[in-house]
Amino acid sequence: MSRKNKILVYRLIISFVLWIIAIVLQNKIDNELIYLILYIISYLIAGYDIILGAAKNIISGNLLDEFFLMSIASIGAFFIRIFGDIEYMEAVAIVIFFQIGEVFQGVAVEKSRNAIMSSMNLKVTNCKLENGEFVDVEDVEIGTNIIVRPGEMIPIDSVALTSGVINTASLTGEPLDIEINVGDTVLSGSINTLGSLTIKTTKEYYESTACKILDMVENATMKKSKSEKIITKFAHVYTPIVVGFALFIALIVPSIFGMFKGFSYALYKDFVYAALTCLVISCPCALVVSVPLTYFAGIGCNAKNKIIVKGGSYLEAISNVDIVVLDKTGTLTKAEFEITKIYGHEEILKIAKGLENDSTHPLANAINKLQIDGYKFEIKEKPGLGVIGYLNGERYLCGNRKLLIENNITPIEIDECGSVLYISKGEQCLGAIVLEDIIKEEAFDTVKKLHNLNKRIIVLSGDNKKSVEHLCERLDISEYYYGLLPVDKANKIEELINAGNRVMFIGDGINDAPVLALSQVGCSMGQIGSDAAIEASDVVILNDDLSSIPLTLRIAKKTKDIAMQNIIFTIGIKILVLLLCAIASLSIIPNFKVPIGLAIFADVGVCVIAVFNAMRALRINKEHKK
Amino acid sequence: MDKIIRFKGLCCANCAAKLEKKLNKIKGVSATISFVSGKILLEYDNEDIFDEAILVCKREYPDIELKI
Numbered sequence: 001m002s003r004k005n006k007i008l009v010y011r012l013i014i015s016f017v018l019w020i021i022a023i024v025l026q027n028k029i030d031n032e033l034i035y036l037i038l039y040i041i042s043y044l045i046a047g048y049d050i051i052l053g054a055a056k057n058i059i060s061g062n063l064l065d066e067f068f069l070m071s072i073a074s075i076g077a078f079f080i081r082i083f084g085d086i087e088y089m090e091a092v093a094i095v096i097f098f099q100i101g102e103v104f105q106g107v108a109v110e111k112s113r114n115a116i117m118s119s120m121n122l123k124v125t126n127c128k129l130e131n132g133e134f135v136d137v138e139d140v141e142i143g144t145n146i147i148v149r150p151g152e153m154i155p156i157d158s159v160a161l162t163s164g165v166i167n168t169a170s171l172t173g174e175p176l177d178i179e180i181n182v183g184d185t186v187l188s189g190s191i192n193t194l195g196s197l198t199i200k201t202t203k204e205y206y207e208s209t210a211c212k213i214l215d216m217v218e219n220a221t222m223k224k225s226k227s228e229k230i231i232t233k234f235a236h237v238y239t240p241i242v243v244g245f246a247l248f249i250a251l252i253v254p255s256i257f258g259m260f261k262g263f264s265y266a267l268y269k270d271f272v273y274a275a276l277t278c279l280v281i282s283c284p285c286a287l288v289v290s291v292p293l294t295y296f297a298g299i300g301c302n303a304k305n306k307i308i309v310k311g312g313s314y315l316e317a318i319s320n321v322d323i324v325v326l327d328k329t330g331t332l333t334k335a336e337f338e339i340t341k342i343y344g345h346e347e348i349l350k351i352a353k354g355l356e357n358d359s360t361h362p363l364a365n366a367i368n369k370l371q372i373d374g375y376k377f378e379i380k381e382k383p384g385l386g387v388i389g390y391l392n393g394e395r396y397l398c399g400n401r402k403l404l405i406e407n408n409i410t411p412i413e414i415d416e417c418g419s420v421l422y423i424s425k426g427e428q429c430l431g432a433i434v435l436e437d438i439i440k441e442e443a444f445d446t447v448k449k450l451h452n453l454n455k456r457i458i459v460l461s462g463d464n465k466k467s468v469e470h471l472c473e474r475l476d477i478s479e480y481y482y483g484l485l486p487v488d489k490a491n492k493i494e495e496l497i498n499a500g501n502r503v504m505f506i507g508d509g510i511n512d513a514p515v516l517a518l519s520q521v522g523c524s525m526g527q528i529g530s531d532a533a534i535e536a537s538d539v540v541i542l543n544d545d546l547s548s549i550p551l552t553l554r555i556a557k558k559t560k561d562i563a564m565q566n567i568i569f570t571i572g573i574k575i576l577v578l579l580l581c582a583i584a585s586l587s588i589i590p591n592f593k594v595p596i597g598l599a600i601f602a603d604v605g606v607c608v609i610a611v612f613n614a615m616r617a618l619r620i621n622k623e624h625k626k
Numbered sequence: 627m628d629k630i631i632r633f634k635g636l637c638c639a640n641c642a643a644k645l646e647k648k649l650n651k652i653k654g655v656s657a658t659i660s661f662v663s664g665k666i667l668l669e670y671d672n673e674d675i676f677d678e679a680i681l682v683c684k685r686e687y688p689d690i691e692l693k694i
Contacts, residue, residue: 004635004689043693056688060685060686066640105638109661109662112662113662113663113664191639218663218665219630219660219663219665219667221662221663221665222658222660222665222667223662224658224660224664232643234644235640236643236647283638283640284640285638285639285640288638288639288642288643288661289638289639289640289661289662292639292660292661292662293662296662296663307688
């Protein structure tokens with residue numbers, strides 16, 4: 001709680017006690033002056049700043065400020081009492097409960113904000129230097145050596161100066177211990193799990209991964225959703241309308257009545273009371289705070305699940321998505337290949353291993369995993385084609401069809417899906433190795449969930465027809481396009497958008513920048529530490545887990561629902577009170593009055609309830625409940 | 627130029643919305659205020675205008691604490 005709020009709490013306690021004493025005295029003694037003075041003191045202790053604020057606003061011409069309206073409502077109530085029969089009690093109650101509401105609101109919003117930010121567990125405030133001194137992470141310069149004790153978080157992106165083990169769970173959600181050696185990069189947000197680690201910073205704190213993630217989440221509230229903007233606009237007209245309505249009830253309505261029944265003070269008094277009740281609910285605060293807070297909580301819930309949504313506007317866009325477009329390699333698949341079939345003599349594996357030994361191509365990785373000894377070649381790499389090697393004057397090739405044809409060798413015919421590596425010796429093709437990209441285990445479940453959410457699923461891939469077809473068949477996806485260059489993918493997305501669809505694209509974010517930018521929701525996966533991918537996308541899935549996609553769709557939908565509930569609830573209650581005031585003022589029901597207490601509840605009570613409702617968005621579960 | 631300013635001491639979200647409107651009325655300023663995260667994103671043409679924007683914040687809401 002801020003200092004200001006703490007002082008306010010003490011003020012309210014004193015004011016409340018005086019208020020109670022005054023109520024008791026009012027029933028016991030006849031001397032009005034004594035308890036009136038008590039009421040006034042109680043009133044001033046609770047509300048002097050409201051009146052000061054109102055005075056300031058009158059000077060600057062800002063009449064529709066909530067302070068001003070509250071002052072009018074409470075002072076008005078006092079005056080009615082002086083001339084009539086309404087309790088002073090209520091006049092003071094307006095101010096006390098309004099202020100209690102303010103405190104609650106402030107605390108609730110602050111608590112919510114902290115809960116959202118700490119749900120990510122990425123905050124580090126200080127770190128230990130080599131000389132044992134503790135410094136603020138913000139003051140650490142690039143190239144500083146830092147000691148991270150076991151169990152502590154790496155505060156700043158660095159390179160390791162000693163070897164050790166780190167866990168990146170708080171960044172990626174995967175609780176894997178990773179061994180690091182001297183010279184390895186360690187990202188901030190990882191936890192040092194084993195022994196003390198010395199690292200040398202390579203970035204400033206504000207440029208580090210953990211801080212950037214926190215910033216992204218916090219700044220997400222800047223990109224306001226459409227419903228937030230509408231609410232803000234509504235708020236701008238709401239207050240003048242309510243004030244206008246109050247004036248109408250207080251002045252016009254009794255004047256019309258007066259023409260028939262004759263003017264009297266008693267006539268105006270009831271109308272003025274109803275009008276004051278309206279003024280109490282004239283602040284649109286509950287609305288204005290609850291909707292952005294709901295979106296913030298939704299963003300926080302995503303962040304807790306390692307999904308960074310860069311703005312309320314994107315969360316809203318996710319809730320409206322009807323087509324989910326997926327990239328194949330690296331998104332649906334692991335981009336890790338497995339040998340599925342071998343054509344030819346086993347010797348070709350030895351040749352392949354020898355040729356691919358130094359290559360880092362994903363296909364080569366699968367071959368290099370084989371526990372056999374390869375031949376020793378003199379190697380020449382042909383990027384995009386394969387490898388050429390020489391041994392004892394004989395030429396060996398290992399690569400795609402094109403490589404063999406370019407070298408005038410007829411490849412054997414193979415009718416298999418997957419990627420094929422052809423191997424030749426001299427002028428003859430010896431055989432081929434068929435490799436297939438491994439589908440991520442959770443892909444099956446994810447596709448099923450997306451089907452259940454009634455989303456159209458499309459796969460766009462640069463790969464060949466056979467492998468895309470095969471993959472989509474296995475995953476039960478009926479719509480797919482293959483052999484696409486990045487430009488083709490962008491065209492396809494544009495086509496879908498122009499047809500009126502709302503598209504979410506999920507890719508690995510490396511070659512997909514134009515597609516990510518084009519889609520209503522561009523989402524990149526598993527690219528932590530890659531600034532380019534994070535920059536280009538609206539949603540960053542930090543882990544490599546496909547099940548984050550249906551999860552974020554669900555969170556977005558729920559968040560939108562909660563925001564909608566808040567809008568309907570807050571506006572509904574206020575309209576209800578306004579209607580009651582109107583009914584009361586028209587004397588449709590005899591002796592019917594709207595107690596000011598109800599109006600106070602409609603103002604601050606509703607706000608606090610809306611804030612609590614907003615916080616539900618932070619606790620949306622992983623499991624789909626039916 | 628743009629800058630993110632953290633703030634404290636605004637009484638409610640509606641005040642923030644009003645301040646945002648006021649700031650955007652200054653020529654050469656584009657402001658977005660997030661009451662929930664306590665930040666003002668200020669885009670401004672030059673330093674003089676920036677100072678003016680800060681002045682407006684303090685004049686409208688004397689209780690506001692800005693961390694520039």
